[in-house]
Amino acid sequence: MADVLGSAGFVVQQALHGYGDGHRLLAASASLPPTDARVMLVLSDASGSSAEFPANGYLTGYPLAGSAKFVLARTWPAPEMSRPGCVWTHSLLIDFGDLARMRSATGLIELFRRPEGGSRRRYETPLKVAASPARRLAKVGDVGAATAALGTLYRRPKQKVVAQYSDSSDEILILAVWMQQWPRLRRGFRFCSFAASDRSTSGESFDLQLVDRNILAHRFRLPGTAIASITEFTAALEPLLDDLLSPDCEGLRSFLRDVGGDVASGRAGMLPLTRLFAATRSSTFEQGDISTAFEALDELGPAQATQARAFVVEQALSQVEKLGGPVFQLIMDSVASTGKELSKPLAERFGRALWSYSPARFAEALSEGGVVGNAADSSLRSLSREDLIEGLATFPNAADGVLKRRHDLLADPLFWRLPGLETDTLLEAVAADPGIAAPVLGAMVSSGRGDIADMAVQRLGGARVIEALKTAANIASSNQLVPWLNALAPTDLASALAGGIVRERSLLVAIARTTHPDSVPNDYGDDPWAIAVDGSTESLDIEADDFLGAFLLARGLGHRSRSPGRLLSQSLERVHSALAAGRMPRAGWQLIDMRLPWVWSWFEWDRCARVREAVVDRFIGSNLDPAHFATLASEDSLWHSLVDLAARVGHGRRYLQRVRRTLTEAPDARQRERAEYIKECLH
Amino acid sequence: MAQPDIEHSVSIVGLPGSGKTTLLAALWHLVQTEEVPLRLHFGALGDGDFAHLNAIVKRWRSAKEQERTKASGIKSVSMNLLDAAERTVRVTFPDVPGEEYQRMWEDRNIDERLAETLSFGNVLLLINGDTIKAPAWVTERASQAKAIGKPIAKTVPKVWHPSQAPTQVQLVDLLQHFGRPPLAAGPRRLVVMISAWDKAEGEQLRPEPFLGAKLPLLKQYLQSNRDGWDWRVYGVSAQGGEYDQIKRNAQPRPDAARLREIDLPSKRIRLVFDTTESHDLTEPLEWLMY
Numbered sequence: 001m002a003d004v005l006g007s008a009g010f011v012v013q014q015a016l017h018g019y020g021d022g023h024r025l026l027a028a029s030a031s032l033p034p035t036d037a038r039v040m041l042v043l044s045d046a047s048g049s050s051a052e053f054p055a056n057g058y059l060t061g062y063p064l065a066g067s068a069k070f071v072l073a074r075t076w077p078a079p080e081m082s083r084p085g086c087v088w089t090h091s092l093l094i095d096f097g098d099l100a101r102m103r104s105a106t107g108l109i110e111l112f113r114r115p116e117g118g119s120r121r122r123y124e125t126p127l128k129v130a131a132s133p134a135r136r137l138a139k140v141g142d143v144g145a146a147t148a149a150l151g152t153l154y155r156r157p158k159q160k161v162v163a164q165y166s167d168s169s170d171e172i173l174i175l176a177v178w179m180q181q182w183p184r185l186r187r188g189f190r191f192c193s194f195a196a197s198d199r200s201t202s203g204e205s206f207d208l209q210l211v212d213r214n215i216l217a218h219r220f221r222l223p224g225t226a227i228a229s230i231t232e233f234t235a236a237l238e239p240l241l242d243d244l245l246s247p248d249c250e251g252l253r254s255f256l257r258d259v260g261g262d263v264a265s266g267r268a269g270m271l272p273l274t275r276l277f278a279a280t281r282s283s284t285f286e287q288g289d290i291s292t293a294f295e296a297l298d299e300l301g302p303a304q305a306t307q308a309r310a311f312v313v314e315q316a317l318s319q320v321e322k323l324g325g326p327v328f329q330l331i332m333d334s335v336a337s338t339g340k341e342l343s344k345p346l347a348e349r350f351g352r353a354l355w356s357y358s359p360a361r362f363a364e365a366l367s368e369g370g371v372v373g374n375a376a377d378s379s380l381r382s383l384s385r386e387d388l389i390e391g392l393a394t395f396p397n398a399a400d401g402v403l404k405r406r407h408d409l410l411a412d413p414l415f416w417r418l419p420g421l422e423t424d425t426l427l428e429a430v431a432a433d434p435g436i437a438a439p440v441l442g443a444m445v446s447s448g449r450g451d452i453a454d455m456a457v458q459r460l461g462g463a464r465v466i467e468a469l470k471t472a473a474n475i476a477s478s479n480q481l482v483p484w485l486n487a488l489a490p491t492d493l494a495s496a497l498a499g500g501i502v503r504e505r506s507l508l509v510a511i512a513r514t515t516h517p518d519s520v521p522n523d524y525g526d527d528p529w530a531i532a533v534d535g536s537t538e539s540l541d542i543e544a545d546d547f548l549g550a551f552l553l554a555r556g557l558g559h560r561s562r563s564p565g566r567l568l569s570q571s572l573e574r575v576h577s578a579l580a581a582g583r584m585p586r587a588g589w590q591l592i593d594m595r596l597p598w599v600w601s602w603f604e605w606d607r608c609a610r611v612r613e614a615v616v617d618r619f620i621g622s623n624l625d626p627a628h629f630a631t632l633a634s635e636d637s638l639w640h641s642l643v644d645l646a647a648r649v650g651h652g653r654r655y656l657q658r659v660r661r662t663l664t665e666a667p668d669a670r671q672r673e674r675a676e677y678i679k680e681c682l683h
Numbered sequence: 684m685a686q687p688d689i690e691h692s693v694s695i696v697g698l699p700g701s702g703k704t705t706l707l708a709a710l711w712h713l714v715q716t717e718e719v720p721l722r723l724h725f726g727a728l729g730d731g732d733f734a735h736l737n738a739i740v741k742r743w744r745s746a747k748e749q750e751r752t753k754a755s756g757i758k759s760v761s762m763n764l765l766d767a768a769e770r771t772v773r774v775t776f777p778d779v780p781g782e783e784y785q786r787m788w789e790d791r792n793i794d795e796r797l798a799e800t801l802s803f804g805n806v807l808l809l810i811n812g813d814t815i816k817a818p819a820w821v822t823e824r825a826s827q828a829k830a831i832g833k834p835i836a837k838t839v840p841k842v843w844h845p846s847q848a849p850t851q852v853q854l855v856d857l858l859q860h861f862g863r864p865p866l867a868a869g870p871r872r873l874v875v876m877i878s879a880w881d882k883a884e885g886e887q888l889r890p891e892p893f894l895g896a897k898l899p900l901l902k903q904y905l906q907s908n909r910d911g912w913d914w915r916v917y918g919v920s921a922q923g924g925e926y927d928q929i930k931r932n933a934q935p936r937p938d939a940a941r942l943r944e945i946d947l948p949s950k951r952i953r954l955v956f957d958t959t960e961s962h963d964l965t966e967p968l969e970w971l972m973y
Contacts (some may be wrong), residue, residue: 019751020846021699021700021846022781022782022846023699023751023782024785024789024846034790034792037790038794041754041786045753045754046753079930084748084749084750084929085750085751085753
């Protein structure tokens with residue numbers, strides 16, 4: 001890895017301080033504002049009195065905020081000068097921008113030069129920092145010192161940290177700690193590799209100072225100062241130590257560089273960022289890791305580490321389906337706060353997960369819009385009906401927003417079983433869209449929501465309901481149909497039957513079971529029931545057809561119909577057969593029985609006979625169309641018995657004459673045979 | 684600590700190498716030990732950096748050179764002294780690096796804390812009698828060169844820097860600052876101390892005439908009384924001779940060994956005022972206070 005980003009290196013300004021009638025700036029390649037010049041004058045002087053400074057000097061690092069530069073300086077003792085305590089200091093002034101891009105301090109260290117002789121000219125021109133220095137700095141060797149330094153620096157972020165000076169290799173540790181930091185922290189980090197007294201001023205504390213053992217004991221045990229100790233180290237800082245000893249081995253410092261830009265809490269940010277790194281590096285990145293990550297973000301503060309927050313959210317979203325509970329809420333809040341739209345596939349996944357997490361929150365997001373709302377919206381189309389209905393069961397109020405995009409739910413019977421629906425509003429919406437009325441009504445019927453039948457008929461009209469019942473009749477139970485049929489007006493039924501709309505035998509049976517034989521009006525034209533039955537085919541349900549036959553017979557024997565003969569001819573044989581076989585359902589017999597004339601109880605048992613007699617009496621008494629009498633039964637024995645009954649009375653015989661005339665004129669041979677039978681009967 | 688009867692601040696002012704720290708160390712030794720008669724006696728310790736004070740007095744007693752005061756900050760000490768009437772006088776001495784005063788001349792700038800310190804109290808101005816940078820006359824240099832047969836070198840003009848100004852120019856400017864904001868505090872007393880007097884007395888002049896001879900501009904300024912200074916001139920040798928250097932492997936100096944032999948270190952100190960001489964550094968202090 002290149003030490004410095006970019007192949008061209010960069011330029012630094014430089015300055016030389018030393019003694020010349022007082023400690024002063026002797027040469028510089030650039031001028032500085034007075035405040036920064038003052039800071040440099042003070043910090044370029046010796047780091048204290050009465051100390052054996054290292055012969056190779058020591059390093060001091062500090063920022064010059066006014067000039068947006070960081071000073072890395074090396075100070076040497078100057079025993080050759082006349083006054084004791086004089087020093088030389090060569091300072092490199094690094095632009096903050098260049099400092100941010102640096103990966104290593106090697107290129108800077110190589111530039112330091114102790115002045116020799118009287119010439120100062122070499123310090124009056126800027127210096128070029130090599131892109132690829134000739135050598136690399138040695139790695140940190142003293143793990144104990146590194147552990148103590150890292151632990152104390154980052155677990156006591158508000159305190160000045162002092163550590164015992166060992167030898168010149170301490171510089172390697174300090175520079176490694178410095179270069180490990182993200183740019184914003186790095187440019188504010190103050191350090192000194194050999195301090196004989198505290199170099200902090202009232203406004204600016206030094207973060208790390210290495211101190212001679214003897215001085216450490218006396219001059220640095222002050223409030224606000226922490227002595228570096230291994231006991232401060234915590235397992236959470238392990239990745240940081242690993243990274244220090246083997247730079248960027250796991251990508252930690254790259255991570256710090258990427259996310260530290262808006263972390264303004266200084267050293268206090270290192271521990272949570274390291275925790276965050278560890279949590280997001282887990283190969284599974286499970287709920288626990290995400291919780292840990294968010295705890296770390298909370299430590300940093302709500303307005304900090306927006307990049308880190310975005311990173312965590314991105315990682316979490318990759319497994320959004322596995323999230324739940326508080327973690328999902330955290331993710332959702334973060335997604336909302338970033339304001340950055342999710343990609344379409346991710347938005348759909350997130351929206352589905354949101355629905356699963358909380359339909360209430362989903363509905364809220366839909367109405368509020370924003371990133372979360374858009375994700376909810378995009379996921380609506382892909383959510384299954386089952387999932388939607390399951391969610392609506394927990395929060396029916398979400399139906400309004402969901403239905404705007406998912407009308408198809410209305411055609412699902414499960415939807416109509418949801419509690420708390422605003423049925424009135426929904427029916428209004430269905431009424432406004434005739435195209436969906438039929439499937440919606442079918443769903444309503446199948447759902448068993450008989451309670452809304454009246455409202456539905458009122459809103460949508462009986463014709464639409466009947467149309468829906470045509471389909472529903474095949475799948476709905478008769479119990480489900482009853483309230484709907486009851487809700488229909490007799491005139492609606494009449495129109496539907498007469499109009500040939502209802503052809504399904506099952507629906508006819510259902511209507512018959514639900515209504516009175518006389519309820520459907522027949523004020524004009526042929527009987528609606530007769531028309532409808534003619535247009536339908538027998539079903540496989542014998543009992544149902546038997547019942548229908550009884551219903552029609554009962555209607556035919558009544559006085560509502562204008563086509564009684566037709567009704568009787570449609571139903572007699574069926575009814576007679578059912579009665580003869582003893583299979584007529586009780587409900588059917590009840591309908592017929594109420595139409596039959598009274599007989600002595602000992603004649604009640606012969607139901608067939610009673611029916612035959614009633615039918616014949618109806619034909620003769622009402623002078624029904626002889627053509628219908630002629631086709632009253634296909635079976636000859638039954639028909640003959642009817643003829644025999646009719647021939648017993650005089651008006652019956654006269655009626656039969658008319659029937660005979662009708663039959664004689666028929667082209668069918670069989671009918672002419674029946675005419676002959678009547679002729680024989682009358683003689 | 685009981686409240687003093689009188690509070691005074693005496694600022695020891697001087698350019699780098701003028702002997703401020705040495706004077707303070709000698710004074711502290713005098714007051715602590717009272718080996719010789721003093722105008723002001725030790726009362727009690729006051730506030731301040733006594734670790735620093737103890738460190739410099741230890742070095743002084745050992746006849747070792749003081750390290751130059753670092754630019755890192757102003758250390759201040761105060762001590763309660765008793766005058767002849769047994770009144771408690773608290774005297775505060777900021778030990779300021781000479782570079783701060785140099786900055787006032789060169790950069791026209793002053794540290795806020797130093798400004799606050801100098802804005803009240805009287806002034807003790809130290810001038811190293813051995814390192815006075817006198818102005819040079821070009822004609823004098825030329826005639827000297829001619830007299831000894833040395834050719835006059837062709838010099839390359841260089842940019843003038845304030846540090847090249849003569850000592851008296853810098854000192855007059857320094858004193859003039861006391862008459863202007865932010866330091867102005869009305870008329871004050873000024874003690875001008877010519878330090879390293881053991882070297883300067885070879886001129887065979889008393890302190891005030893020495894001032895007139897070596898620093899005429901300064902003397903004229905003071906005599907003109909433009910800024911209301913009430914002034915005196917002393918000569919002082921706070922060491923009594925050359926002390927040993929503190930750098931490693933430095934050769935010991937005979938003077939230092941001799942001075943260490945003196946029974947009472949206080950007697951190394953020589954204070955000269957006009958024709959009188961004593962060891963009592965509190966005398967100018969007493970004058971500054973009243």
